[in-house]
Amino acid sequence: MATTPQSTPETGPETQPELPGPVLYYNETVLEHFTRPRNVGALPPADTDGFGLVGDPFCGDQLKLWIAVRDGRITRIGFKSFGCPGAIATSSMLTELARGRTIDEARKITDDDVIEALGGIPERKRHCSLLGVRGLQAALSDWEARQAADGTT
Amino acid sequence: MATTPQSTPETGPETQPELPGPVLYYNETVLEHFTRPRNVGALPPADTDGFGLVGDPFCGDQLKLWIAVRDGRITRIGFKSFGCPGAIATSSMLTELARGRTIDEARKITDDDVIEALGGIPERKRHCSLLGVRGLQAALSDWEARQAADGTT
Amino acid sequence: MIYLDHNATTPLDPRVLESMLPFLRGAWGNPSSPYRFGQEARAAVERARSRVAECLGCRPVEVLFTGGGTEADNLALRGVVRALRGRGRHVVTSAIEHPAVLRTCAALEADGCRVTQAAVGADGVVDLAAVERALGPDTVLLSVMHANNETGVLQPVAELAELARARGVPFHADAVQTAGKLPLRLATLGPDLLSLSAHKLHGPKGVGALLVRHGTPLDPLLTGGEHERGLRAGTENVAGIVGLAEALALACGTAEAEAARLAPLRDRLEREVLAAVPGARVHGAGAPRVPNTTNLAFPGIDGESVVVALDLRGICASTGSACSTGDPEPSHVLTAMGASPRDAQGSVRLSLGRDTRAEELDVVVRALVEVVEQLRAISSL
Amino acid sequence: MIYLDHNATTPLDPRVLESMLPFLRGAWGNPSSPYRFGQEARAAVERARSRVAECLGCRPVEVLFTGGGTEADNLALRGVVRALRGRGRHVVTSAIEHPAVLRTCAALEADGCRVTQAAVGADGVVDLAAVERALGPDTVLLSVMHANNETGVLQPVAELAELARARGVPFHADAVQTAGKLPLRLATLGPDLLSLSAHKLHGPKGVGALLVRHGTPLDPLLTGGEHERGLRAGTENVAGIVGLAEALALACGTAEAEAARLAPLRDRLEREVLAAVPGARVHGAGAPRVPNTTNLAFPGIDGESVVVALDLRGICASTGSACSTGDPEPSHVLTAMGASPRDAQGSVRLSLGRDTRAEELDVVVRALVEVVEQLRAISSL
Numbered sequence A, B: 001m002a003t004t005p006q007s008t009p010e011t012g013p014e015t016q017p018e019l020p021g022p023v024l025y026y027n028e029t030v031l032e033h034f035t036r037p038r039n040v041g042a043l044p045p046a047d048t049d050g051f052g053l054v055g056d057p058f059c060g061d062q063l064k065l066w067i068a069v070r071d072g073r074i075t076r077i078g079f080k081s082f083g084c085p086g087a088i089a090t091s092s093m094l095t096e097l098a099r100g101r102t103i104d105e106a107r108k109i110t111d112d113d114v115i116e117a118l119g120g121i122p123e124r125k126r127h128c129s130l131l132g133v134r135g136l137q138a139a140l141s142d143w144e145a146r147q148a149a150d151g152t153t
Numbered sequence C, D: 001m002i003y004l005d006h007n008a009t010t011p012l013d014p015r016v017l018e019s020m021l022p023f024l025r026g027a028w029g030n031p032s033s034p035y036r037f038g039q040e041a042r043a044a045v046e047r048a049r050s051r052v053a054e055c056l057g058c059r060p061v062e063v064l065f066t067g068g069g070t071e072a073d074n075l076a077l078r079g080v081v082r083a084l085r086g087r088g089r090h091v092v093t094s095a096i097e098h099p100a101v102l103r104t105c106a107a108l109e110a111d112g113c114r115v116t117q118a119a120v121g122a123d124g125v126v127d128l129a130a131v132e133r134a135l136g137p138d139t140v141l142l143s144v145m146h147a148n149n150e151t152g153v154l155q156p157v158a159e160l161a162e163l164a165r166a167r168g169v170p171f172h173a174d175a176v177q178t179a180g181k182l183p184l185r186l187a188t189l190g191p192d193l194l195s196l197s198a199h200k201l202h203g204p205k206g207v208g209a210l211l212v213r214h215g216t217p218l219d220p221l222l223t224g225g226e227h228e229r230g231l232r233a234g235t236e237n238v239a240g241i242v243g244l245a246e247a248l249a250l251a252c253g254t255a256e257a258e259a260a261r262l263a264p265l266r267d268r269l270e271r272e273v274l275a276a277v278p279g280a281r282v283h284g285a286g287a288p289r290v291p292n293t294t295n296l297a298f299p300g301i302d303g304e305s306v307v308v309a310l311d312l313r314g315i316c317a318s319t320g321s322a323c324s325t326g327d328p329e330p331s332h333v334l335t336a337m338g339a340s341p342r343d344a345q346g347s348v349r350l351s352l353g354r355d356t357r358a359e360e361l362d363v364v365v366r367a368l369v370e371v372v373e374q375l376r377a378i379s380s381l
Ligand SMILES: Cc1ncc(COP(=O)(O)O)c(C=O)c1O
Pocket: C007, C068, C069, C070, C071, C073, C098, C100, C145, C147, C148, C149, C174, C176, C177, C197, C198, C199, C206, C208, D233, D234, D235
């Protein structure tokens, strides 16, 4: 039960006020990506070069992410998400950041990039942005595995 | 430190509201006896047939009370008081109740009589009224002792 | 704005504010001050105490004013446990209590108490047999809420009171979600201690009360001056206390009529949502509930997403306790009722109130149907 | 009415009430609710936190809102002692603390702590050497008030902070009687924890704050929801918190000017009373004091009788702490300063404030002289 003020993470350098209470405080960009998420939906199996599924199978948020790759670039990307507005908005923004990028560039996208692109996300929701990045990494690894498999066959 | 609601004395049947907080709530009669106490002052030594002094010599309220007795009746009575308004008012009322009474009648005056004559006194001040009654008892005992002394001389 | 989160807080009734203003303007004295100006404030506090007592069927000395529902719960639990520390160290509660009780039990546990959480059935009603089994010779307190804040499910307080009384165990009921909504009488309801909070019944925030049945052992939690008979120190929040009494008097006067008005509205809302949304369910539908609350399960989507989407349409709803806002953990109440974590995550609480009108609910049903469809369209499940 | 009991409570400033009303009317949402309407309330609470932090020279996360000064004191003492229960069980305090500290120390003692009360000198200033001697390897908290509520005597908090810091002991200062009266900066003043109460500085009753310096170990006292970073559960008293911040901002802006205005008024009052009443004395006259407070000794008469007689003349004064009203025990503060019980019983506290005018004090001096004469005439001493 022991709690010390210093052990509580603080809100960091976003523009939103420091809100120590339990609160959601999504900014307009996040809400916009939540209400009109970009790149929603599965790619057709034939077009899918990589697929990622992250999240516990029974509990908590879940993300599915599809990519199509041409000439080392992500040409198409799609996602479906079960999760809170933070999860949906960060996934949406992640797909925007990843689309058109080379595999290497896409590998380097971090959750901080996603959060920055959204102009910040509530402290308690930072974990959401990890899901999108992990989903993309999973899809990229899947793509690599498929490449390797193609190479060996 | 353990306190149980039932162990807290309650205010009893006075007309004043039940006030569980720490509060003084003197009624008009008490305030009147406080601002214009009856029978204040020492009797001259020659007129004094009995004297009472009650209260700790160093601490807390103190009362001095003088009586003159003729034919078994208190004909004159005087008091001086160091104490709170409750102490002053109850002493004043006590002298009113005692004046003109026979020794036997005076002996029977209780603190409840004093409180009733005042129309009530705050719960926390009930102890004050005891001082007056004890002062009168002391003066009566002093009178009796003097009588006995007079008889033996 | 359509406000359907009355279990989180309620608007301050303008008549309540009116009753408070004299103590925020002219009569600002300290109730403990010896002069008549202070005693005006004292008289107001004591009048408020008498009104609360009258509304809730107890004696004025049985009413302690606190700084809210949470403090009332903390005082009940910590106060009884401390007062009875010579007798035992075991507390029995339920799995669906408000954090004000559950986390306080956890703190007591860390301090050496043993705590048993009785299970609830799938309907959200605490298992009486489990409580009975749990009560032991060293049990010093039973604490079970009157109505659950997330589902509205009513708990069998009369039966619990009987179990507790038979064993001489004090029984605390958190009535924060029933005071003002249902007619309550401490004398007949059964518990020895009852918590309530003003802002849940159109009173001000930051004030509550703990009713303590005459003879119940209780130590103070806040020590200092001899306010509240030495059981709750601190200069009295006079305006807040007056407001609590006014709000309670207003609510008690209309509780039955309001309950009769809200139950059919809530029931119709549920029928329409269940008809329009495939797979939707109502948590605790099978149990007696306070008439203002419904907790809807929408499998496959996230409750917080529903709430935010409704907010963007001007509708205030919640996923459960306001205290757990943004909490990624699924509701302990729904999981205790056997819901899967994902099902619990897909739940939305709508709680109606005095200002709720039938037309508003039509708007809400349409919005819910739309929102659930949109979220399901993007759901990965 | 001439009000000279500002240490007991102060009038709510109409500007403060004005600042609170929006949250008692339109913006009544729950700050923990997820929708924007709730976040309006949240934003108000956080704005208030920032304002308090700015006024008192600390960071917003170092401000915890409580239900009053007593709760702040209880949280500081019980919270630090619990957080450090693995390190030791010894608390050092002074003999002249407010009951909110002294009785809490007594409760901690009953729970197995050891408490040392450092003595004060005849001037009412805590004995630094006694504090230094008392601080031991198992000391987990030092708690000494900033200014005493009965005498106004200021305590050497900077020196105490140094003693405590040198030993790594958290230092709590009850600043209920200095916040708003003197310019305070947590960053430079020294203590790790600082209590204050809104109603002592023209804010509302039932709200206070505990400043907790970054890194100070603290457990919550009220457990439940995760309000106030998990350190103080309970739905926030939004209007009260906004009022506290507004009152503090107003008071801090004028503290220096007010202090400069009140000190000569208080000093003249004392000179005139001492000149007119044979045997009168001022408790703590030799020490630095807050400029609004005087504690007058009138040997041979009872302070409560003076207070009631003044009340009947329309003057509000007190015998000391409002909490001890009607208490037959002589003041623990004055006896700790070496006053005899009878001397302590003959004391009257006058505490000036923002509304006090010089002309009022002329009336008060005349009334005091009269009242003391009358009471001396009937005194048995
Ligand atoms: C059942 C229940 N108990 C306790 C509380 C706490 O009350 P408060 O917010 O007044 O501290 C609440 C509401 O938050 C509640 O719903």
